[in-house]
Each structure stands twice: as C-alpha cells, then as structure tokens.
Amino acid sequence: MQDEPTPTELIKAVADFLRNEIVPQIKGHNAFKLRVGINALDLVTRQLALEQGSDAAEAERLKQLLGMDGALIDLNRALSEKIAKGEVDLATPGLAEHLWQTTMDKLAVDQPNYASYKRELGNK
Amino acid sequence: MIEDQLGRCVASWYKGATGVTGAAKLSGGASQETWTFDIVHPGGNFGAILRRAPPGYGASPSPSRAAGLDAEAVLMQLAYDAGLPSPRVMHVLTPEERLGRGFIMARVEGETLARKILRDEEFAQARPLLARQLGRIAAGIHSLPRARLPNLRSMTATREIADLDREYRGADWPRPVFELALRWLADHDPGPSRQVTLVHGDFRNGNLIIGPDGVRAVLDWELAHFGDPMEDLGWICVNSWRFGEIDKPAGGFGSREDLFAGYEEAGGKVDADRVMFWEVMGTLRWGIMCGRMMQRFRNAPDHPMEQAVIGRRTSETEIDLLRLLAPRG
Incomplete structure (x- = not known):
C-alpha cells in the first residue's frame, strides 16, 4: 500500500502552487505554456476522480449493446466495426444514448468548460 | 543576423531603404516561420512580414496538402489585386538572398486572436x-x-x-x-x-x-x-x-x-x-x-x-x- 498524500492531493498541491505563486511572475509565451500545463494537471485530477465510474458504466452499456464481454478498448473496437459496417446505426435502440453518455463523460474530464458541453448538461 | 540578411535583401528592391529594424519571430515550427520587421527608410519606416521556410527546408511542410509558399504569394497578390482584404506581396525570396524560400509582404495592423x-x-x-x-x-x-x-x-x-x-x-x-x-x-x-x-x-x-x-x-x-x-x-x-x-x-x-x-x-x-x-x-x-x-x-x-x-x-x-x-x- 502506497502512503499518503494521494496522487490527486499531490497534483492539486503542485497545480495550486504554480497557479498562485508562479503564474504572476512569468510573461510571454512561457506564461501561455504554463497555463496550458496547469490545465493539464487539472485534467489529470478530474480523470483520477471520474474515470473508474464512467469506464465501468461505459463497459456495462457496451456489453448490452454488443451482447459480448471484454476489455473496454476491445468493446469499443467492436462497436466501431459494427458502425462502419452499418450493422448498428442511430436507429439501433440505445446507441445514441450510449454515444452521448460516453462523450459527455469524456468532456467532463477533458474540457468541462467547453460551451457545447455546458449547453448539453443543461439540456439533460 | 537575420536583420543583416533582410537589410541586404530589402535594399535590392525597396528604393531608398537603408536596412531593417525590430525583427522578431511571430510564430513558427522548424519548417515554417513568420517574422515581423520594419524597413528603415528616410521617408519613414515601413512595416513588413516575412513568411518563409528557412534555408534547408522545402517550401511546404506537408507536401500532400500544402499549396507551397510560392503559390501562397501568388494567391495573396491576386486577392489584393481583386480588392479583397489581403496583404500586398512586396517580394518573393530568391535563392541568392539565402533567406530560404518564401516572401515578404506589407504588414497589416489588427488582431488575429x-x-x-x-x-x-x-x-x-x-x-x-x-x-x-x-x-x-x-x-x-x-x-x-x-x-x-x-x-x-x-x-x-x-x-x-x-x-x-x-x-x-x-x-x-x-x-x-x-x-x-x-x-x-x-x-x-x-x-x-x-x-x-x-x-x-x-x-x-x-x-x-x-x-x-x-x-x-x-x-x-x-x-x-x-x-x-x-x-x-x-x-x-x-x-x-x-x-x-x-x-x-x-x-x-x-x-x-x-x-x-x-x-x-x-x-x-x-x-x-x-x-x-x-x-x-x-x-x-x-x-x-x-x-x-x-x-x-x-x-x-x-x-x-x-x-x-x-x-x-x-x-x-x-x-x-x-x-x-x-x-x-
């Protein structure tokens, strides 16, 4: 068993330090890159918090849709193939809901401030 | 160094130019660069932009899709001639200038972000x-x-x-x-x-x-x-x-x-x-x-x-x- 603090706590501490202490001291292109870096650290903490739950739910939906079990990436490959071949499409019960939920779960980690995502959260 | 090269280049086609000043790289990866600079002239400085592939690089970074810098220069000039908002192309680089391939255009002030x-x-x-x-x-x-x-x-x-x-x-x-x-x-x-x-x-x-x-x-x-x-x-x-x-x-x-x-x-x-x-x-x-x-x-x-x-x-x-x-x- 690894000791505390947790990865999330460590990353948050580093990101907060960079945000509060270093950003005000940096100018020009490196200031831009620093903000990009801090955003990436924030993304990692969101993934650590959300990934397990959303992956499990996604795998469950894929099992239902495909009638098979397997690793998440293999299930996604199988679904991709079926869509490419036209064996499933938007008329297939559950497909649209699955794609929407999966995509919303990705945006919650990648870009929760993306305007389309915020609009769709409100539309739910 | 680039100011010396640009100065020599500019002197050959911009009448009365005595050099260039304030050269700064605006953007660019390894294969394509954009520079801003001012042409120094007794009658007043003139803002210009250099767009180039530095010496040693081809004129197009992704050959399958890119039109190439020579084509870009022609297109911008045609757009300018047609009265569309486009920078005026002032000079297309030649190999003797040793600046790579590309062109120099008039700088248009304004915002791109x-x-x-x-x-x-x-x-x-x-x-x-x-x-x-x-x-x-x-x-x-x-x-x-x-x-x-x-x-x-x-x-x-x-x-x-x-x-x-x-x-x-x-x-x-x-x-x-x-x-x-x-x-x-x-x-x-x-x-x-x-x-x-x-x-x-x-x-x-x-x-x-x-x-x-x-x-x-x-x-x-x-x-x-x-x-x-x-x-x-x-x-x-x-x-x-x-x-x-x-x-x-x-x-x-x-x-x-x-x-x-x-x-x-x-x-x-x-x-x-x-x-x-x-x-x-x-x-x-x-x-x-x-x-x-x-x-x-x-x-x-x-x-x-x-x-x-x-x-x-x-x-x-x-x-x-x-x-x-x-x-x-």
Whole structure:
C-alpha cells in the first residue's frame, strides 16, 4: 500500500502552487505554456476522480449493446466495426444514448468548460 | 543576423531603404516561420512580414496538402489585386538572398486572436457586420480568375472522405462517434460539385486580421486548392472556430443567413445542404487533426506539452458531431 498524500492531493498541491505563486511572475509565451500545463494537471485530477465510474458504466452499456464481454478498448473496437459496417446505426435502440453518455463523460474530464458541453448538461 | 540578411535583401528592391529594424519571430515550427520587421527608410519606416521556410527546408511542410509558399504569394497578390482584404506581396525570396524560400509582404495592423475579436470592446461595432462581410469575401475568393491561379491540388468530397477515413484508421484508436460521422458523410456525399473554384481551405476565425472597421486581411492560404466553394462556408461554421459563441455559427460572429446573404450579394450562389455537409466534414477533420497531435506528441523527442493537450481536445469535436448528427430533444 502506497502512503499518503494521494496522487490527486499531490497534483492539486503542485497545480495550486504554480497557479498562485508562479503564474504572476512569468510573461510571454512561457506564461501561455504554463497555463496550458496547469490545465493539464487539472485534467489529470478530474480523470483520477471520474474515470473508474464512467469506464465501468461505459463497459456495462457496451456489453448490452454488443451482447459480448471484454476489455473496454476491445468493446469499443467492436462497436466501431459494427458502425462502419452499418450493422448498428442511430436507429439501433440505445446507441445514441450510449454515444452521448460516453462523450459527455469524456468532456467532463477533458474540457468541462467547453460551451457545447455546458449547453448539453443543461439540456439533460 | 537575420536583420543583416533582410537589410541586404530589402535594399535590392525597396528604393531608398537603408536596412531593417525590430525583427522578431511571430510564430513558427522548424519548417515554417513568420517574422515581423520594419524597413528603415528616410521617408519613414515601413512595416513588413516575412513568411518563409528557412534555408534547408522545402517550401511546404506537408507536401500532400500544402499549396507551397510560392503559390501562397501568388494567391495573396491576386486577392489584393481583386480588392479583397489581403496583404500586398512586396517580394518573393530568391535563392541568392539565402533567406530560404518564401516572401515578404506589407504588414497589416489588427488582431488575429479569435477570442479577443469575439470579446474585446474594440471590436464591438465590427462584430455584427463580420458574418456578412466574410460571405462577400468568400465569394470574391471563389471568383478569382482561374487562368491566373497557380497549380493547386484538386479536392472532391469523395476524396476528402477517403483521406479522413485513412487518417482515422491510421491512428488505430477506436472512436465510435468518428465512425458514425464517416458513415454519415459517405451516405450524404453530394457528389461532384457543379461549381469548381479556388477554395481557401482554412477560411476561419483565427486566420483573419480584424480591426475595429472589420476584416483587414485573410491569411494562411497554405491549404488552398480547387474544389467545391461550399467547403469554405462550411469550414468557417465549424463549432471549433466559434470559440464559445456557439449560437453564432459564422465564426462566432453571426448567423449562417448573414454569411449566405453576403455571399450572394457578391455574386455567389449558396447551396445550404452542401455547406452543412462540409461543416460535418470540417468538424471531423479538426477532430482527426487533434488526434494526430497526440501521435506527434508521442513521437517527438521532446514530447511537446501543447500537442499533448490538443490531443485531449478531440472529444470537443465528438460532442459537436453528436450535436450535428444526433441532436437531443
């Protein structure tokens, strides 16, 4: 068993330090890159918090849709193939809901401030 | 050092120039650079821009798609001559100048950062006019005289779908939403366009110089080609170039109706279904480009952070594709 603090706590501490202490001291292109870096650290903490739950739910939906079990990436490959071949499409019960939920779960980690995502959260 | 080289170059074609000053690199990777500088002249300095592939690099970074710097210079000059907002091309580099390949153009003052253009008070009066103005400009680009245009690649919807399909499969990462989009595109391929014109290829917010008075210059002709003119109208409507102003499809500035009205005012003919088709294509294209950034990040020896982060923006295009193809409620 690894000791505390947790990865999330460590990353948050580093990101907060960079945000509060270093950003005000940096100018020009490196200031831009620093903000990009801090955003990436924030993304990692969101993934650590959300990934397990959303992956499990996604795998469950894929099992239902495909009638098979397997690793998440293999299930996604199988679904991709079926869509490419036209064996499933938007008329297939559950497909649209699955794609929407999966995509919303990705945006919650990648870009929760993306305007389309915020609009769709409100539309739910 | 570049100021000495530029000074010698400028002296040979700018009458009375005594050198250059204030040279600064604005942007650029290894293969293409943009520099700003001032030509020193007793009658007053003159602002200029150098766009070049440095010595040792070819004129086009991705040979399959890029028009090449020589073609870019011709296109910008033709646009300028036609009265479209475009920088005046002042000089095309020659090998003896040892500056690489490329050209020097007059510097156009104004803003290119899309978010500033969409939010700063300075542009508040221009913003409502931009969609219509961009429509007129697109029509002007599409009617540049074919006989004077450089040799460019030809693109059709069918070939573009095949290119995207190949690039997506090359990445070997399953994306059911992209599969859905590829299927939709194949099912809705409108076939060859009746009109085939010059297409700018990257006509969008971010590649425009804007002032408080409106569009001052169209930049980045690197992806120019011959094809369906509706491609340019679809690309400028891709949600990624609305920068948060998602209810204003035309670049975050205004409505499709305004964009189309401007286009028809200037003699163009709009096919709204084709524009929508190209908007879906463009959304997928940007998504695939984001995915490619992830691969570049992995393969580059210095693992550039910015490219890693763009890789995680692919999902933005997935939600936009779903909003286009499977809208909820």
